[in-house]
Amino acid sequence: MFTSGHMTRDVEPEIYILVDHIPIHSAPCECGSCEQQFIRKELQNKTLYMYEAVVPAVDAKSLLSRYTTQINTDRAYLADRCDRFGDTILSRWRKKSYNKRETLILQADSTIEKEAWFRLRIDGVGMLWQDVRKQHRNQWLLPYMSTEIMKSNPSVLLGLIYNRVRYSPEEWAPFDSDLIREGFSSGQLGLEYCGHYGVLMHGVEYGKLVPWNKEAAERWDIIGYPRARLIVEAQALMFSRLRSIVDLILDRVNTLDSMRASDKWQQTMRAGSKQSGRVELWSDYINQPFSRPPQFDVDYYCSVAKARMQAAEDHLWLLQTDLSYTRRFIKLMAVGEAYTTGWKHELIAQDMHLCMEEYMLWQELNEAWSCVRDHYRRFRDNIYPGQPLPHRLEPNLALLELALLRNMEKRVRHLSAHVPQRPGFQHLYKITMNTDETGLSRGRIDRACQTPTNVLYYADPLDWIVGQLRCHPDEEHRFDHAELFARPEAHLAEANAEERGRFDETIYEKMSSFAALHEMLSAVRLHRPAFNFRDEKGLHDLLKLNSTAFTRRLVPDGAPIRAYPFPSKYLKIFDQTAPASGKKTEEWLERRTAERRALGTFWNQARETLRLELQSKLAIGERAPKPKTRPSEPVNHQASIVEPLTSKEVLKSQIPTTTRALDLVKKMYPITAGEATANVDWDLFVHSMADLNFNARNVGGSAVAFDHAASGRKIIFHRPHPVSKIDSVMLQSMGKRLSKHFGWNRDIFVEA
Known part of the structure; x- marks a missing residue:
């Protein structure tokens, strides 16, 4: 676990002069919403904030x-x-x-x-x-x-x-x-x-x-x-x-010609736009001025929250079941200087704990968005400008905003601790490791040198951008986050290979999650009619009135946060066990069994640790027992259990497709050594998925959502960076995810 301060925007010390005996022009209201529409009275004696004219x-x-x-x-x-x-x-x-x-x-x-x-x-x-x-x-x-x-x-x-x-x-x-x-x-x-x-x-x-x-x-x-x-x-x-x-x-x-010719114009613009050099559609949030205006599309945001929750869930599933995927994750994480110490496996265990937190974050937001969607559908005919929001919907929007803000605060802490450990940024920081009284490895991160942020913008744009992204979304002197997310894309498009490599895969993935949170917060705050602004007391009262398992997680209890690190002993054993390779002999089987035993033991201990953590967080005061009015099991209980999709359920017959798409499927589900070690160019992957009826759109950072037109569902994959090649391990993990959610396998596709 790391602690780190963050860099904020510099405010020049000599930007105004105090002026006495000037007229103060009052705002008609000083609530949180109205004060954003006038100059606050306490600022008006400074020349910078005076009204220019009445x-x-x-x-x-x-x-x-x-x-x-x-x-x-x-x-x-x-x-x-x-x-x-x-x-x-x-x-x-x-x-x-x-x-x-x-x-x-x-x-x-x-x-x-x-x-x-x-x-x-x-x-x-x-x-x-x-x-x-x-x-x-x-x-x-x-x-x-x-x-x-x-x-x-x-x-x-x-x-x-x-x-x-x-x-x-x-x-x-x-x-x-x-x-x-x-x-x-x-x-x-x-x-x-x-x-x-x-x-x-x-x-x-x-x-x-x-x-x-x-x-x-x-x-x-x-x-x-x-x-x-x-x-x-x-x-x-x-x-x-x-x-x-x-x-x-x-x-x-x-x-003056009366002939009209705009069919191609309409068709092209409705199809959507792309960044230069990209094959997927651009993110409307990051390119908002050139896209359609922000719309509170509750079904879209529910689908995004669900897709991200499923992506985080799949990541955990693969870390527990796919040995090659887990080794790739360890190799990817263990490249910073902090990982060359004796704390390497403790740090990686903490990284895996963060993967669990990422899943819980999106599970929480999926629940929050689903609640808003249910109310929105119910009161859809009563939501329009000029009228108050329905009283049942308004508090749910406020609670959704609170959930987004609380989770953003966690992401800021994680980003602040993660970036200084990466090879592209570690030279800018000094990391001091120690062990606390509980045995948990902790690190303190300090800047190696202090550079004014206005100078840093030109000297090191990537460092400047990361610093500004860590600002709280309510901080008064902050930059527009959508613009901050767009800036590194433009910078890296013109940068050399070394500079592009500084933003590695892990940073991009964290930034994509961060961008999704900001996009959702922006959508909630730009909703019209807007919901009432609430201060801390108002939010606390709202949480008490709307007490659910979800809202109780949003209430800070004031107690110190206790860390529950995953034990790392068996993770170290797994990492140091030579992977099974070559022909499948008895020796190969023994190695594979040892690998699975070590990884399985690590995750068994991790699950026990997680149970303790969840019990401590979800413990609530006793309530009076409620008499049962329903059977102990719901009707048709067995039917409610969600089973993994099978190819027969999703795709009844073989599907004809293009040669390039079929080639991609074979590499996802290999049966030959050549297929098992094949890499795929990202652009070819996107085009092949388009042949299979998936439309790709960037949804922030490296995340690209693939929408399946026939089913109306989406799945999120990350564009590889800095080299746009999908390695064989990731490609096969993508195949496993597509099997899980869409019933894919090698045999259901045939060449058209």
């Missing part, structure tokens, strides 16, 4: 009216151009070179930022906040619009146009509000005050100035004028830019 309501109404009129006009214009000339837009933009794309974008608006990642790198520029406000307002409003990003991948601009036209400003408002949070809360965007007024964010009167209403503001049906003005301004600026860009793309096209 505007009368009549002027605010006029400004908002101009913005909304421009938004609607430009959106209608773009919709017409895409409907009539979509195929031309698609073809021309794809054919342009990088340089020609950049020239066209800057011709449309010369103020568009050239370099990507404006919000991440602005801290290191060293500009005064006054200059940032004057020179970079548009960049804070639209940080995703840079020539570097839009020219590098044609799908970026095309996706931006398509999704902004297809979906209304109202549907984009929650995301756009979240996008300007950083500039709003840090004082980098100049704000105006208009008294106790809000702006309507839904319906036909979207963008209208209205009197303040506390209940509507807490639902984010209206937003306080200082923040709402920025949202509407950003949308107007974005549509203006897109209109100019589209006009330049369609230069010299006869726009």
